[in-house]
Ligand SMILES: Nc1ncnc2c1ncn2[C@@H]1O[C@H](COP(=O)(O)OP(=O)(O)O)[C@@H](O)[C@H]1O
C-alpha cells in the first residue's frame with residue numbers, strides 16, 4: 242500500500258501540473274464554447290509559444306517569467322489575426338471547415354518547427370531550476386510552485402473577465418445566440434477573434450510557466466492537446482469551471498497513477514477517466530444536459 | 532425617419548424581397564402584416580444589416596445604411612426585437628439587459644435597467660435567473676427590455692405577441708402604445724391583425740416579398756378582398 246509520505250508529494254506535484262493543464266484547457270474550452278470547434282492547432286501553438294520563451298531566453302537572456310509581458314500579448318495577437326484573417330476567412334462560416342483549417346495549421350506549424358529547429362529536445366537552465374522548497378514535508382521545485390501560482394492567477398483573471406466585463410458577457414452570449422448578439426451590436430467576427438486570441442494568450446502564459454521545468458521540441462504539443470481535450474470533455478465542453486476542476490483532477494490522476502503504475506503508464510488513468518466520462522456522463526462534470 | 536426604396540434582398544441566390552418601398556415617419560406606429568413566409572422577417576433583417584441587400588436603398592435619418600454593418604445600424608439607433616426572442620439563454624436576466632447596451636446606451640445602463648424593471652416588474656424579480664429558464668412571456672418581456680436598453684430611435688418588433696397568452700398579448704400591445712406615446716417610432720410586424728391595426732397609424736401588407744397594400748387601418752379594414760386574400764379575416 243502507498244504511504245502518505247509518498248502520496249502527498251505526488252498529489253502536490255499533480256496539483257501543480259494540473260494548474261497548467263487547466264490553463265491550457267481553459268483556452269481550448271473557450272475557443273470550443275464560442276466557435277463550436279475543437280482547435281486542433283492548440284498543441285502546435287503551445288509548442289510555438291514554448292519556442293518563443295526558449296528563444297527569448299537564449300538570445301536575449303530573458304527569464305521565462307519575465308517573458309510573460311511579451312508572450313501573452315504576442316500569442317493574443319497571433320490568435321486574433323489567425324482567427325480573423327485565416328481561420329474565419331478560410332472556413333466560410335462552416336464549422337467542419339474550421340476543423341480542417343485548424344488541423345492543417347497544426348500540421349504546417351509542426352513541420353515548419355521540424356524544419357527550422359530540428360527535432361532536438363531543448364531545455365533551459367535557470368538559477369532556480371533545481372531549487373526546492375518544503376511544503377508540509379514534501380519537497381517541491383520553485384518552477385513547479387511558480388507554475389501553480391501563476392497558472393491559477395491567470396485562470397482567475399480570465400474567469401473574472403468572462404464573468405464581469407462586457408467582452409466576457411459578449412463571448413458567452415455569442416456561444417449560444419449569434420443572431421441575438423448581432424442585434425445588440427456585438428461585432429461577432431471581432432469577438433470570435435478576441436476569443437481565439439484570449440485562448441492563445443493562455444498558451445503564452447502556460448509556456449512561460451512550463452519551460453523552466455519542462456522541455457520543448459516540435460512534437461511537445463501533442464501530449465498536451467490530448468490531455469487538454471480530456472479535461473475539456475471531463476469538465477463539460479465549453480465549461481470554464483469544468484476546465485479548472487478537470488485540470489486539477491487530471492493532473493493528480495496522472496501523478497498518482499504514475500506512482501502506482503510507473504511514469505510511462507501514469508497516463509492510462511487519464512484515458513480510463515476519459516472513456517468513463519463518455520460512457521456515464523457524456524455532458525461532463527459541469528456541462529449542462531442538452 | 533426610415534425610407535426604403537426598391538429594396539431587393541434574400542439568401543444567397545434566392546431573392547426574397549422583390550422591390551420593397553415604404554417609409555416611416557418619426558413618431559409613427561407602422562404595422563407590417565402578411566402571412567407566414569411573406570418576407571417580413573427577411574425585411575427586418577435586411578434593414579438591420581444581417582441579410583444583405585441585393586439592390587435598392589435604405590435611408591435612416593437621411594443616411595444611406597443599405598450596406599452598413601449591423602453594428603453601425605445598432606449604433607445609429609435602429610434596433611430590432613426579433614422573432615423568436617433570441618435572448619441569451621445561458622446569461623442571467625441582468626446580463627441580457629446589460630448586453631442590450633453593449634454598443635448603444637452604455638452611459639445610462641443602470642438607469643435604463645431600472646426603467647425596464649419599472650415596465651416589467653417580473654423581470655426585476657428574476658435578475659439572477661438564467662434567461663433560458665424564463666417562461667415564454669417573460670422571455671418576450673426580456674427581449675423587448677433588451678431592445679429598449681439600446682435606446683432605440685426606431686424599434687422593430689417582429690411578432691412580439693407570438694405564443695403569448697391573451698392577457699399578455701394585451702399587455703404587450705398596451706406597452707407598444709405607451710412607448711409610442713413617449714415618442715418612440717415603431718415598426719410592428721404582426722400576424723395579430725386586429726390588435727395591430729388598432730394601434731397602428733398606417734399599415735403595409737406584404738405578400739411574396741412585395742407590398743400589396745399601403746394605407747390606413749381604416750382603408751385596409753374596408754377592403755374585404757384584401758382581407759380575405761392576404762390576412763385570412
Ligand atoms: N435563413 C434563411 N435562409 C434561406 N431562406 C430563408 C431564410 N430565412 C427565411 N427564408 C425564406 O425567406 C422567405 C421569407 O421568410 P420570412 O422572411 O421569415 O417570412 P415571414 O417573416 O413573413 O414569415 C421564406 O420563403 C423563407 O423560407
Ligand SMILES: [Mg+2]
Nearest residue numbers: 571572573614
Ligand atoms: Mg417572420
